[in-house]
Amino acid sequence: MTIDNFNFAGKKAIVRVDFNVPLDENGKITDDTRIRGALPTLKKILADGGSLIIMSHMGKPKGKVNPKMSLSQIKEAVAAALGAPVEFAEDCAKAADKAAALKPGEVLLLENLRFYPEEEGKPVGIDKEDPAYDAAKKEMKDRQKEFAKTLASYADVYVNDAFGTAHRRHASTAVVADYFDADHKMLGYLMEREVKAVDNILKDIKRPFTAIMGGSKVSTKIGIIENLMDKVDNLILCGGMTYTFAKAMGGNVGQSICETDKLDLALDIMKKAKEKGVNLVLGTDCIAADAFSNDANTQVCSVMDIPEGWEGLDAGPETRKLFADAIEGSKTILWNGPAGVFEFDNFTGGSRAIADAIVKATAEGAFSLVGGGDSVACVNKFGVADKVSYVSTGGGALLEAIEGKVLPGVAAVQA
Ligand code: AMP
Secondary structure, eight states: OOGGGOOOTTOEEEEEOOOOOOBOTTSOBSOOHHHHHHHHHHHHHHHHTOEEEEEOOOSOOTTSOOGGGOGGGGHHHHHHHHTSOEEEESOGGGOHHHHHTOOTTOEEEEOOGGGSHHHHTOOSSOOTTSTTHHHHHHHHHHHHHHHHHHHHHTOSEEEEOOGGGTTSOOTTTTGGGGGSOGGGEEEOHHHHHHHHHHHHHHTSOOSSEEEEEOSSOSTTTHHHHHHHHTTOSEEEEOTTHHHHHHHHTTOBOTTSOOOGGGHHHHHHHHHHHHHHTOEEEEOOEEEEESSSSTTOOEEEEETTBOOTTOEEEEEOHHHHHHHHHHHHTOSEEEEESOSSOTTSGGGOHHHHHHHHHHHHHHHTTOEEEEOSHHHHHHHHHTTOGGGSSEEOSOSHHHHHHHTTOOOHHHHHHHO
16 A cells, blocks of 8 residues: 555554654754654645554663653654644553544654563563573564554554664564555655665666765675675775775775774775776875864875874865766765764865765766765755755665665565
8 A cells, every 4th residue: 555545534543753853951852854754644644634643762762761762752843843732642552542532633642662672572681692582582572563463453554654763673663564454554755755765776777876885884884885786887985994995905094994804805895896897986095184183183195105193084185086076977876974074074075075976966867865874964064965866864774775685664564
């Protein structure tokens, strides 16, 4: 079923959203992007004459009640965004009466799902090495099913609009869907858009396809790098990874971030790129700093020859041009991870050069997808979020989808 084809009039919809919004020390929302992201779905249901049961996690309370992560703190903000009063259920597992009392156009917000260990379905307080672990895991999986069944019992229809957690098989993201038939479960609008954006990258590739992978480490990105190797024409590897490659090629990287146990992996990536005819673009020069600080002294140097006591914190001018040249002629672009320590204003240049080149290519007709927390922070910082084709709300979920993995949260509603 699709959300556009379903008439919610007189129906109760339980909707999994991602309201894991950042709060300040007074419990005030500092960035409401995620709430705004779910509004099209929530408003469609209300406009049809349906009632809403909204559920989400917030933070990592690890199966225990933690008032600092209570969704009651965002109840008023949700009400204001929806333009409707919101009732709150302190106990997700005992909300049947409140759900039953909902009239068309009314809204019930459930407490943080992760106050219940059943949500994640992982046994708590027992070590993986413990001989009793397997039994505890099985017991927790059974409890997870019960919890999901309870959630399902509140509603006639299930909508999943939480892309950020779609790579998890949690009670609210996937297991709950087992209690609805195919005509009564669907993706929300945000999820539909995310899934389509990934499809654009994976299935409908217009060439040349350039992927830009940055961030701090090779080790956390290796799965996606290997997967992309079969798909891309240009692969730009930047950020902290640069120095693992430089070291693997015999360079001196000074104090730069470097995974010395991943040198062989770096050489292997280079070899594979050559075999597959992928144009691997690595940084050649960098902005080296004499301290990990915005105010450090800097010099431009070769990534192969960084003086002792100095560390590469951003891509150098020659590198920026190499990256921009590869990006500007592209028709499909994926960007995940900054080219430098962009949190320091003096080391944003490399990431900015990438963002500018993506904006230019997009204006010339390329499809560009930016995803992962830090690259999203970059496009927001540079004010270009609306000049790329799609900014994904997912970090881990996006990377897993692009690695070619099936997302449990998507599969469960499409089953
Ligand atoms: P990741 O979480 O792996 O995507 O990495 C993002 C982080 O990588 C950001 O916080 C950046 O500051 C950091 N980063 C990027 N380039 C460098 C670098 N040259 N040295 C240290 N950290 C870096």
